[in-house]
Amino acid sequence: MNHSTGHDIADALGPLLRRSTRAHLYHRLTEGLGEAVDDLTYPVLSGLARTGPSSAADLGREIGLDRTTVTRRADRLERAGLLQRQPDSTDGRATLLALTDDGHRIVVTTRQRLAAAIDSALATWPPADAQAFARLLRRFVDDGPFTPDHD
């Protein structure tokens, strides 16, 4: 055999990593949900939903953005009423970003859209294959060659 499993995965990975892939997908997920919800603010919303109330610095580390970028995106979401700023009672320097009820509803909607798009793409798969893929993908992302080397 002239090809390794690594090569096969490498080839398949390309389209997933493209900027246009993410832009197109995130555009679909956020369409019609208001001016403040787009491919830029979506990661902030979904990150906050995952972590709970979080400082801009912590959230930036979680989703791979500088805290200044998080601040600016959070401004837009705050103006739209999807996010609130709260003082952090345990750290006087920090300001916690927290989803509002409207913000939570937006996240539920986008998550459902994404899950539905995936389920639809996998509709013709044997259920066992789909479940196996979900399990293996999760492990791959956790183990994967994607995590930055820790300094």
Next chain:
Amino acid sequence: MNHSTGHDIADALGPLLRRSTRAHLYHRLTEGLGEAVDDLTYPVLSGLARTGPSSAADLGREIGLDRTTVTRRADRLERAGLLQRQPDSTDGRATLLALTDDGHRIVVTTRQRLAAAIDSALATWPPADAQAFARLLRRFVDDGPFTPDHD
């Protein structure tokens, strides 16, 4: 059960789609290969390796970039001797972008790096799991919710 396979996959997908993930990975793959080879020109090189000689417009469609962007990235690669421009004998409007031998060598190197990184991440996996994952990922990317709706 309160979670669908689609939701599981949606959750795992997040980190893969991040800009910082792609930037970090492509930086690792292209490190030390010369000034012209970086996260921006890598997709041009690897796209050309996949398609063979191609016009900027076609290559742009293949890798999800505007032809003006492809032109500018190709300029850098041409100056570095990794790519050549050739007239297209079948279409007087087009200019074919083609990898040079040096360009091919760079692609081989980056492909090996990526495959090695993946193999290393999967080193502890049962080989059957790794092979199953490669097969399912390929199918997922082909079937997936990522392909733009064709106009």
Next chain:
DNA sequence: TATTGTTATACTCTATAACTATA
């Protein structure tokens, strides 16, 4: 009339720098 490559332009998004406040 549509598409090609290229250049110039304007726009968007990002991180860096700098500031003040708190640990």
Next chain:
DNA sequence: TATAGTTATAGAGTATAACAATA
């Protein structure tokens, strides 16, 4: 001394507009 949030700035990268050439 280090880290928080925020703002201003500058830098990088992108697509849009426009051009001449070809289909």
